[in-house]
Amino acid sequence: MSWRSIGIVYRKELIDSLRDRRTVISMIVIPVLAMPLLTVGIGYLSVSLIARARREVSRIMVLGGADSPGVVDALRGTEKIELAPESPDFATQLENKQIRAAVEIPPGFEAALKGSDSPTVTIFYYEDETRSDIAVERLNAFFNHLKGATVQQRLVAHDLPPGLAQPFEILSKNAVSPEKLFGNRFGAIIPYFIILLCMTGAMYPAMDLTAGEKERGTMETILCSPVPRTGLVIGKFLMVLTASLATAALALVSMAFSVVVVLQSKGVLDGPEGLRMAVHATSVFGVFAMILPIAMLMSLVMLTISLFAKSFREAQSYLSPMTIVVIFPAIFSMLPGVELNAKTALVPILNTSLVSKEILAGTFHWNYIVLIFASTCVYAALAMVAAVRMFNREEVLFRN
Amino acid sequence: MIETHALGKIFKDKKRGPIRAVDGVTFRCQPGEIYGLLGANGAGKTTTLRMLATILRPTSGTAKVAGFDLLEQPQQVRGHVGFLSTATALYGRLTAQEMVEYFGRLHGMANDVLAKRIDELFGALDMQDFRKRRCDKLSTGMKQKVSIARTLVHDPPVMIFDEPTLGLDVMMARTIVDFIRQCRERGKTVIFSTHVMSEAEKLCDRIGIIHAGVLLAEGTLGQLRERYRQPDLEEIFVHVAEGGK
Numbered sequence: 001m002s003w004r005s006i007g008i009v010y011r012k013e014l015i016d017s018l019r020d021r022r023t024v025i026s027m028i029v030i031p032v033l034a035m036p037l038l039t040v041g042i043g044y045l046s047v048s049l050i051a052r053a054r055r056e057v058s059r060i061m062v063l064g065g066a067d068s069p070g071v072v073d074a075l076r077g078t079e080k081i082e083l084a085p086e087s088p089d090f091a092t093q094l095e096n097k098q099i100r101a102a103v104e105i106p107p108g109f110e111a112a113l114k115g116s117d118s119p120t121v122t123i124f125y126y127e128d129e130t131r132s133d134i135a136v137e138r139l140n141a142f143f144n145h146l147k148g149a150t151v152q153q154r155l156v157a158h159d160l161p162p163g164l165a166q167p168f169e170i171l172s173k174n175a176v177s178p179e180k181l182f183g184n185r186f187g188a189i190i191p192y193f194i195i196l197l198c199m200t201g202a203m204y205p206a207m208d209l210t211a212g213e214k215e216r217g218t219m220e221t222i223l224c225s226p227v228p229r230t231g232l233v234i235g236k237f238l239m240v241l242t243a244s245l246a247t248a249a250l251a252l253v254s255m256a257f258s259v260v261v262v263l264q265s266k267g268v269l270d271g272p273e274g275l276r277m278a279v280h281a282t283s284v285f286g287v288f289a290m291i292l293p294i295a296m297l298m299s300l301v302m303l304t305i306s307l308f309a310k311s312f313r314e315a316q317s318y319l320s321p322m323t324i325v326v327i328f329p330a331i332f333s334m335l336p337g338v339e340l341n342a343k344t345a346l347v348p349i350l351n352t353s354l355v356s357k358e359i360l361a362g363t364f365h366w367n368y369i370v371l372i373f374a375s376t377c378v379y380a381a382l383a384m385v386a387a388v389r390m391f392n393r394e395e396v397l398f399r400n
Numbered sequence: 401m402i403e404t405h406a407l408g409k410i411f412k413d414k415k416r417g418p419i420r421a422v423d424g425v426t427f428r429c430q431p432g433e434i435y436g437l438l439g440a441n442g443a444g445k446t447t448t449l450r451m452l453a454t455i456l457r458p459t460s461g462t463a464k465v466a467g468f469d470l471l472e473q474p475q476q477v478r479g480h481v482g483f484l485s486t487a488t489a490l491y492g493r494l495t496a497q498e499m500v501e502y503f504g505r506l507h508g509m510a511n512d513v514l515a516k517r518i519d520e521l522f523g524a525l526d527m528q529d530f531r532k533r534r535c536d537k538l539s540t541g542m543k544q545k546v547s548i549a550r551t552l553v554h555d556p557p558v559m560i561f562d563e564p565t566l567g568l569d570v571m572m573a574r575t576i577v578d579f580i581r582q583c584r585e586r587g588k589t590v591i592f593s594t595h596v597m598s599e600a601e602k603l604c605d606r607i608g609i610i611h612a613g614v615l616l617a618e619g620t621l622g623q624l625r626e627r628y629r630q631p632d633l634e635e636i637f638v639h640v641a642e643g644g645k
Contacts, residue, residue, distance in 0.1 A: 008506055220489075221489060226479040228475060
């Protein structure tokens with residue numbers, strides 16, 4: 001086996017794959033166009049829709065309040081609030097979204113405010129409905145303001161200082177670095193995305209280069225060449241790995257570019273209220289270095305499984321459940337309390353997800369990094385042995 | 401030269417148990433000779449030829465191909481063999497030239513030598529018009545020419561043809577038959593399997609009749625006629641396959 005012949009096989013597989021529309025779609029079109037559309041696009045759309053909902057006036061029904069005209073008038077005069085005529089079917093109107101909230105003002109409310117009673121104002125709303133939530137927010141703001149003003153009036157009436165009811169203020173300030181902030185917010189989801197993309201990128205070429213070759217009858221042709229089967233496996237594996245890493249890299253670059261463009265256009269990145277997050281280039285390279293052995297492992301496993309299949313369709317049915325096998329440990333890493341330790345460092349995919357999360361937050365646990373890198377390389381080497389063995393099994397190569 | 405020694409192949413089948421596809425096949429084919437392996441479907445022709453091309457590993461026995469041992473030097477055997485069968489398809493997304501170049505490179509040919517060889521082959525096989533066309537856009541005849549160029553690119557001394565005319569029209573089958581003859585004229589060792597008697601009669605210098613994995617009879621057409629006292633190859637084949645002496 002020579003590296004020259006492996007290079008020849010790899011080059012041919014690359015040319016062949018890049019001419020295949022389905023590979024180009026899975027390796028280039030989906031990561032470059034579909035991923036940003038799915039992630040950033042949907043995020044942008046939801047932000048836009050919420051902003052539009054916030055610009056709208058909330059239609060609110062006041063239940064009762066006949067003896068509290070001051071409060072009702074003040075509510076009517078509040079910005080972005082419109083009052084609907086009172087009706088006993090307010091719940092139906094809420095369900096039909098004719099009104100966004102209803103507020104029940106108890107009898108003698110205004111009079112009670114002047115005394116020392118504590119009457120209850122009830123707000124009825126449509127739970128988890130965006131426009132109803134906004135209406136509740138506005139009603140809360142109105143009544144909180146009224147509550148504050150009433151407290152002040154009561155203190156003045158009793159000749160007490162205005163600060164009496166507010167003994168101290170609470171100020172919360174973030175004290176961690178922007179890198180930590182980024183790692184905490186996105187550290188779990190980004191490795192999950194990368195691992196998933198590596199898998200989707202590798203899946204199609206893995207099937208095409210093995211089961212596809214069997215189906216098209218080119219497997220016997222290539223087996224006639226003097227290249228040893230190990231060389232063929234390595235050449236094909238390198239192509240699948242290229243597709244896997246290219247898909248992940250293209251998707252990440254494309255998503256990062258889209259996020260920056262969208263946030264820049266919204267002015268989110270500027271000003272004091274700007275997005276206080278950062279990620280170091282070292283962390284990005286660190287994550288990619290950790291992804292490399294797991295991408296190798298996934299490429300080899302998929303190549304081996306696909307090789308067993310007689311046809312492309314059969315390979316698809318074998319590889320589809322693999323998505324769950326890959327997603328499960330990646331999701332598990334996002335659960336609270338799941339931390340990097342000597343045991344989790346040996347579980348493939350889970351270990352990469354956990355360590356990548358730490359790396360993105362700027363923390364480099366070198367002992368775990370070495371352990372995870374080495375153990376995943378060992379798993380990948382075992383997968384390579386399995387792939388070569390599979391490629392040497394006549395009953396597998398000539399199953400059809 | 402090809403020399404087989406008690407070549408055997410057993411396939412394991414979960415339902416049917418071990419299947420003896422080839423059983424102790426021994427024959428010899430000299431350079432400049434066409435050896436025809438004649439047998440019905442499932443007789444063991446393809447398995448024998450796949451073993452000679454080192455695509456399958458024999459369960460018993462061995463063979464020497466172009467002076468190299470099948471079991472000990474499979475890579476060298478593949479480097480000295482051109483294998484053509486209906487199962488050896490082309491890479492549809494490569495052009496005719498890329499397909500032939502790919503195999504030339506895999507055989508370790510230097511770029512300048514390869515370029516010269518491709519020009520020579522494409523000229524001889526009248527393939528210049530479609531050398532830049534993708535293989536999946538070619539007609540059956542064109543594809544067959546590309547396959548021939550692929551098997552010849554490294555100028556192997558041994559050619560193995562496994563039912564090369566199967567499914568081809570008369571004109572295309574004739575081209576292939578002519579090509580096999582040319583191989584003999586160039587002094588190559590040619591082994592050719594078929595179940596078409598007329599082809600074997602026209603082409604083969606010596607014929608081996610294989611049935612149920614066993615080589616039952618062997619000789620020139622004249623020798624076989626004399627031995628079995630039958631007028632033509634078809635009668636000889638039926639006679640031998642039915643156990644006649």
